[in-house]
Amino acid sequence: MRSNDQIHFCPPARVVLGCGTRSQLPALLARLGYRSGVFITDTFFSEKTPWVREYIEAAEALGITTIVFDGGKADPTTTLCDDATALIRAQIGAVQPDHVIALGGGSNIDLAKALCVTIPDGKPVAEFIGVLPNAPKALPLIALPTTAGTGSEATPGAILIDPSNATKVAVMDNVLRPVIALIDPEYTYTCPPRVTADSGVDALTHAVESYLTLDSAEFDRGGQVDPGYSGRSSLTMMFAHEAIDLCARYLVRTYDDGSDTEARIGMAYASHYAALSYGGAGLNAVHGIAYAVAGITHETHGSTNAVMLPYVLDAMRSVRHDELLKVARLFGIKDGDEARAVKELPVVIRELIGHLGIPTTLATFGIAREQLPGMVADALAVTRLAKAFPVADVPAAYASIIERAWLGQLGD
Ligand SMILES: NC(=O)c1ccc[n+]([C@@H]2O[C@H](COP(=O)([O-])OP(=O)(O)OC[C@H]3O[C@@H](n4cnc5c(N)ncnc54)[C@H](O)[C@@H]3O)[C@@H](O)[C@H]2O)c1
Structure with missing residues (x-):
C-alpha cells in the first residue's frame, strides 16, 4: 500500500482463467x-475452429439462443460497426438480446464493445465517441480473448478507426468493461508467429508502461466521478510487476515455439495481469507516440508500440530509476552497478523486439526524417496520454524520444 494512493479499480465482475474453461461458459x-x-467473431473462428459451433450447441441445449455475426475484421472501423448494428438489429427483430459475446483478438472484442451500446437503439457509433456526461446504456459483454494480448477483456475502451480521416477513435466508459472475462489459454494456441509477437509485445508494453506511469495521486481525472483510467497505484503495480515477470520468461518462448503450452499459458496470464494494471492506471508516451507511428505506417498496434518502447524507457531513467531497476532484474540484468543496469534495460528490450521480427528504429520502419515534427505534434495531441507521462517537460521529451528512436540512439 502507498498512503497517498487514490484507487478507482473496475475489474471484470468475473474472471475465469484456465485451460479448457471455455466449456464452462x-x-x-x-x-x-x-x-x-x-x-461477435470473425471467419477464422467460425470456419477454421470448432469453438463457435461447440458454444452455440451447448448454449442452445440450455435454452440460450444466439445469433452469430462473424464479420469481424482486424482494426475495425466505425463503418463496420454501424453496418453490423443494422444487420444484427434486422436479425433480432423485436427480441432485444440480453448479452453479447466476443471471441477473438482485441479487434473483435472492441467491435463487440461498441456494439453493446449501438445494438439497443440502433444509433450510429459516432454518438458514443469521447467522454459522455452520463454512462450509455450497454448490453453486458462476455469477452473470450484469443490473443495474449491487448487485454481488452478488462479495459473500458473500444478502439475503432474512423475511415473519413484514418484516425483511431475511442468509445470509452466503464460500462463497456466486460462483465465476464473468460481467458482460456488454449484459444491462443492457433495464433501464427506474427500475431503472437505483435500481441505479446503489446502485453509487455501495457505492463511496463503502466508500471512507470503517473501516480494516482497526481492523475488528472478531468472531474470524472467514474474515470476509465486514474493513474498507477500499489494495486495496479502489483499486477504490472507480475505481468512483466511473465513476459520476461515467456514472450520469446511463445514466439520461438508456438507449441510451447507452458509459455502460451504464461502469456495468457501476463496479458490479463497487464490489463488489470493498465486498465486502471492508464498509459502514456509509448502508446501516445505509437498512434502517430501507426498514422504513417499503418502497421499493427503491437509493432508500433514496440518500436517506441526502448526509447521511452531510456528517457525515464532519471524519473523512474527504482522501478526500472526492478524491471531490469526481472529481465535477468545482473550488473551490480544500478545505474548501468538501468541503462542496459532499453538495450535488452530492443534486442527482444528485434528478435520478434519488429523494426527497432523509426527509420527502419520507413519513416522519413521530415515526418518527425509532424509526429511530435500528433503524439502531443493525444493529451490524455501526454498528460500522464511523468516528466517535467513533455513536449521536449516527446521530441527527443522521437528523434532518438529515428536514429536508434540509446544511452547518453
Ligand atoms: N480496447 C483495448 O483496450 C485495446 C487495447 C489494445 C489494443 N486494442 C486493439 O486491438 C486490436 C489488436 O488486437 P490483437 O493484437 O489481439 O489482434 P487482432 O484482434 O487484430 O487479430 C489479428 C489477426 O489475428 C487473428 N487471430 C486472432 N486470434 C487468433 C488465433 N487464436 N488464432 C489464429 N488467428 C488469430 C485475427 O483473426 C486477425 O486476423 C487493435 O485494433 C487495437 O487497436 C484494444
Whole structure:
C-alpha cells in the first residue's frame, strides 16, 4: 500500500482463467439468467475452429439462443460497426438480446464493445465517441480473448478507426468493461508467429508502461466521478510487476515455439495481469507516440508500440530509476552497478523486439526524417496520454524520444 494512493479499480465482475474453461461458459450464462445473445467473431473462428459451433450447441441445449455475426475484421472501423448494428438489429427483430459475446483478438472484442451500446437503439457509433456526461446504456459483454494480448477483456475502451480521416477513435466508459472475462489459454494456441509477437509485445508494453506511469495521486481525472483510467497505484503495480515477470520468461518462448503450452499459458496470464494494471492506471508516451507511428505506417498496434518502447524507457531513467531497476532484474540484468543496469534495460528490450521480427528504429520502419515534427505534434495531441507521462517537460521529451528512436540512439 502507498498512503497517498487514490484507487478507482473496475475489474471484470468475473474472471475465469484456465485451460479448457471455455466449456464452462454455457452453464455459467444459463445460471446467470441469460437467454438471448449475439456472438461477435470473425471467419477464422467460425470456419477454421470448432469453438463457435461447440458454444452455440451447448448454449442452445440450455435454452440460450444466439445469433452469430462473424464479420469481424482486424482494426475495425466505425463503418463496420454501424453496418453490423443494422444487420444484427434486422436479425433480432423485436427480441432485444440480453448479452453479447466476443471471441477473438482485441479487434473483435472492441467491435463487440461498441456494439453493446449501438445494438439497443440502433444509433450510429459516432454518438458514443469521447467522454459522455452520463454512462450509455450497454448490453453486458462476455469477452473470450484469443490473443495474449491487448487485454481488452478488462479495459473500458473500444478502439475503432474512423475511415473519413484514418484516425483511431475511442468509445470509452466503464460500462463497456466486460462483465465476464473468460481467458482460456488454449484459444491462443492457433495464433501464427506474427500475431503472437505483435500481441505479446503489446502485453509487455501495457505492463511496463503502466508500471512507470503517473501516480494516482497526481492523475488528472478531468472531474470524472467514474474515470476509465486514474493513474498507477500499489494495486495496479502489483499486477504490472507480475505481468512483466511473465513476459520476461515467456514472450520469446511463445514466439520461438508456438507449441510451447507452458509459455502460451504464461502469456495468457501476463496479458490479463497487464490489463488489470493498465486498465486502471492508464498509459502514456509509448502508446501516445505509437498512434502517430501507426498514422504513417499503418502497421499493427503491437509493432508500433514496440518500436517506441526502448526509447521511452531510456528517457525515464532519471524519473523512474527504482522501478526500472526492478524491471531490469526481472529481465535477468545482473550488473551490480544500478545505474548501468538501468541503462542496459532499453538495450535488452530492443534486442527482444528485434528478435520478434519488429523494426527497432523509426527509420527502419520507413519513416522519413521530415515526418518527425509532424509526429511530435500528433503524439502531443493525444493529451490524455501526454498528460500522464511523468516528466517535467513533455513536449521536449516527446521530441527527443522521437528523434532518438529515428536514429536508434540509446544511452547518453
Ligand atoms: N480496447 C483495448 O483496450 C485495446 C487495447 C489494445 C489494443 N486494442 C486493439 O486491438 C486490436 C489488436 O488486437 P490483437 O493484437 O489481439 O489482434 P487482432 O484482434 O487484430 O487479430 C489479428 C489477426 O489475428 C487473428 N487471430 C486472432 N486470434 C487468433 C488465433 N487464436 N488464432 C489464429 N488467428 C488469430 C485475427 O483473426 C486477425 O486476423 C487493435 O485494433 C487495437 O487497436 C484494444
